[in-house]
Amino acid sequence: MTQHIKVACIQTNSGPEIEGNLNAIEPLIRDAAKQDAQLIALPENVCMMIRGRASIMAHARAEADHPAIPFFRCMAKETGAWILGGTLAIRLAPDKLANRSYLFSPAGEVAAYYDKIHMFDADIGAGEKYRESETFQGGNRAAVAETPWGKIGLTICYDVRFAYLYRALAKAGAGLITVPSAFTIPTGTMHWQVLLRARAIETGSFILAPAQCGVHESNRRTYGHSLIIDPLGHILADAGEEPGIIVADLDLAKINEARHMLPSLQHDRSFEGP
Secondary structure (H helix, E strand, O other), X not given: OOOEEEEEEEEEOOOXXXXXXHHXXXXXXXXXXXXXXXXXXXXXXXXXXXXXXXXHHHHOEOHHHXXXXXXXXXXXXXXXXXXXXXXXXXXXXXXXXXXXXXXXXXXXXXXXXXXXXXXXXXXXXXXXXXXXXXXXXXXXXXXXXXXXXXXXXXXXXXXXXXHHHHHHHHHOOEEEEEOOEOXXXXXXXXXXXXXXXXXXXXXXOEEEEOEEEEEOHHHOEEEOOOEXXXXXXXXXXXXXXXXXXXXXXXXXXXXXXXXXXXXXXXXXXXXXXX
């Protein structure tokens, strides 16, 4: 297994139109590749940030018809990088979608995909409400991908509040875990950094969390601050509040060092409930 990898998180301010968003992210992917990034990660809803069930359903595509998939295949082949294509709204049935994250290999193949398990159904105050389960069908399986740098675990946004998923990925061998996100401003201000650092510390894993930022269609606002975090919870890079790219060189030996220092993944115990 290769012990070093250069990673990039691309932070975007995506709009409602798929083609326009793909045109906007192409130069960012190329720029990340020019900085020698071997793994390039993009955020949740990377090619369609739109509100309301009717609008989302009208714009969603089936996997076979989604233009982002051949786009990412092509970009992976051209750049020679592994690309996490954020998440796409994939039509499963006439009335239900999946919020799906894809990891593409440099050969342009889908190395793994993951359907978001935990649906963001929340009332976060000031009349801001979300009911992801009305439009999306939650996934029912965790996912890891085999890469030259070991196993990478896939998660999405609201999943970060469910520590057991990250523990399961780490126990399955994942030393890098991706968290493409579109966090709200209130929840981002309160919890974004602390949750991601906690997931890194608890699992002894590197966390790559590319995020949406700024003001989107229908005045939706997202927090930004894409992060790359090491297995001891240190922040290696923070993208701030504007679109752009962050990169970091990861020494994968730090995974075993952290897990040897704090071997909590080996200390599970069964117990009776309260």
